[in-house]
Amino acid sequence: MKIEARSLSYSIRGKQLLSDVSLTVQPGETLALVGPNGSGKSTLMRLLAGLARPSHGAVLLAEKPLAQLTRREVAQRTAIVEQQADTAERITARSVVELGRTPWLSALRPWSSEDSLHVDNALKTVEMEGFASREWTTLSGGERQRLHIARALAQRPGLLLLDEPTNHLDIHHQLSILNCIRNLKVTTVVALHDLNQALTCDRVAVLSGGRLVALGPPQQALNPETVTQIFGIAARWIRDAEEAEPFLSFHLR
């Protein structure tokens, strides 16, 4: 599902958080969103998800303005995992993932075996099948994060918005979740702090001070000059004989 941000600006109490951001993510594409702390990544995610309304500009989902879709229509098409996502206590891991099916259920369309299958598959994708009956409060931060991702996957959205999905994960699960995201045939926007992980996505968008300062193929958008300018550090390409693609090395200037 294609998503388009058209000249998006957002301000709150006179403070401009986003200014004139325009970008398009094509169906099935994975776009990494990077930028320093406070650059507007989460704000942009919330606007793309329809959780906040832009002060100016518009978001178009599959060519339709988000403002013209009902909440249910948006929920059926878009899944978001926010940074500080949390869930009510006294609920099992599986129930959290089942919440992803909510936008598809109604009096005429009660829970079915198809819903159970989507939940099973999502749990398997994040390697959490063995935790299904565990109570939420007993789970670690990384386990909860993987379940939030499973909840979003169980929703079977056309657009997946993930705000720092790997920040609590060990290196195995960081790589496996990113691999899974990249291989999904779902349009995905993923906010990441690890620039080398961003390099593995289809394209990269760089935000700074609420503005889009670079957008393009990963090695172009995240070239050492841009990284130095935006993050205030020195960066250079490292080429490893065993890796097909170069990666970035950083140090303080």
Ligand SMILES: Nc1ncnc2c1ncn2[C@@H]1O[C@H](COP(=O)(O)OP(=O)(O)OP(=O)(O)O)[C@@H](O)[C@H]1O
């Ligand atoms: N409700 C609000 N009122 C005032 N300022 C806000 C509000 N929400 C966010 N901000 C500010 O807007 C800016 C952008 O915040 P945002 O959370 O989008 O940044 P981010 O790029 O996701 O940052 P991080 O990498 O730290 O997660 C920050 O300076 C933040 O303090």
